[in-house]
Amino acid sequence: MPDAIRHLTLSHVVLPLDNPVSDAKVLTGRQKPLSETVLLFVEVLTEDGHRGMGFSYSKRAGGPAQFTHLREIAEVAIGQDPSDIAKIYESLMWAGASVGRSGVATQAVAALDVALWDLKARRADLPLAKLLGAHRDSCRVYNTSGGFLQAGVEEIKEKATASLEAGIGAIKIKVGQPDWRTDLDRVAALKDHLGDVPLMVDANQQWDRARARRMCRELEQHDLVWIEEPLDAWDAVGHADLSRTFDTPIAAGEMLTSVGEHMALIDAGYRGIVQPDAPRIGGITPFLRFATLAAHAGLALAPHFAMEIHLHLAAAYPTEPWVEHFEWLAPLFEEKPEIRDGRMWVPDRPGLGFTLTQRMRDLTKETASIGRP
The missing domain is CATH 3.30.390.10 (Enolase-like, N-terminal domain)
Structure with missing residues (x-):
């Protein structure tokens, strides 16, 4: 039975x-x-x-x-x-x-x-990554939680340094403020502080198409890993246009809540980095459906938030992904992910590898x- x-x-x-x-x-x-x-x-x-x-x-x-x-x-x-x-x-x-x-x-x-x-x-x-069929035992990891806009530049620098000392390999900061010049000053300051450390920025959907084009052009000089959500999350055509126009990759998709919404990016000719979120898209089952289509389209992957889940899914993606580090959920789990050498390592424990x-x-x-x- x-x-x-x-x-x-x-x-x-x-x-x-x-x-x-x-x-x-x-x-x-x-x-x-x-x-x-x-x-x-x-x-x-x-x-x-x-x-x-x-x-x-x-x-x-x-x-x-x-x-x-x-x-x-x-x-x-x-x-x-x-x-x-x-x-x-x-x-x-x-x-x-x-x-x-x-x-x-x-x-x-x-x-x-x-x-x-x-x-x-x-x-x-088996660890979930192994059940799915892992391509790697660890993934590149970047920190976001230290780069929010309520923090001043010096505080963000301190938190970035602490993240790097903890073994995290890259830093993401928030942009999209009402005064775009402030954004550029903060990015320049962090880039100078970090040197060759990979840096990403996230506008959280707050630019219109004209401002997004201008900001992407200004930010090209900083050799960023990506510019995230420069436009409204559901503006697939706009994100696709930016991804084909600028050398700096455009990242999008974290807010989308179905495979169909994600597919609108591909259908529009998007060439950026996709950021599906398993809890938002409906779970691992639809995440894997979209990941197969994204891989077929040659898109890079950087799942949003929920590293306890996404570490396994990223490890099973064909091309080298990124995993986003947030320590916010740590009080809910007995185990902590292993981070060293700029990477997060898949636990050898069965399943997700976390207990409540x-x-x-x-x-x-x-x-x-x-x-x-």
Whole structure:
């Protein structure tokens, strides 16, 4: 008899940041400073006693909606064979079809999808990257958390130096301020401080097409690894145009919440770096679907946030990727990723290689128990 999903535990977790951070969306008045990350955790138990853990997340809004949506539809997974991940994914999407196939709907399902992949790799006694078919045992890693706009240049320099001393290989800072000259001054100062260390910048969607072209032209001199989200995230044509115009690569895709939205970039002739986010695109199952298409199109990969998941997915990508380092989720996991020599190393533990802490339990605001304990 095949195994079957017996029980699901859903947890709504609110993780406060030690210090609120601001990107360009805050300085342009479109959003408030980010003070917490809200997560949806799913723990799976099967009839044969196998377990898996996965998560999704939201920033500023959407966390309660993710929890509520998955609690409403997750019953359809009970009794299904946990090996049939794609089939389960489709059944969940059909169960919630009235709210669509992107946004909160996919982000809610993502947590369960990730948990099933974690379970499958744990049952095989393999790290997830090895189960998928790894191309490498480590990935280039860059830090973002020290480069937000509420911090002055000297503070960013100090944090960048600390990141490099911790073994991280590259630094990303935020741009997109109302005064574009301030952006250029900050980039020049960090480039001078870092020397040959790779540097990326992220405008968080705050330029229009005219300003983006001017800024990309000004930034060419700094030999950046990439310029991220210079335009609205859904402006596939604009991002494609920039990617074909400038030598500095254009990075985009972190905000997109379906394979179709990501494919709009490729269909528009995009030649940049794609940044799919597994919890946002709907989980590992749709992430892998898009990654295959992106690799076929010859695009580089740099998944957004959630390094605990994306380390494995990046390690399985054909060409050399980047992984984004954020320490924000560290209180939720017993283990820490190994970082040295500018790279993050795939753990040799089965599955994702991470287990939940008591701190995660303490931060849980609500749980839902589905199926038979």
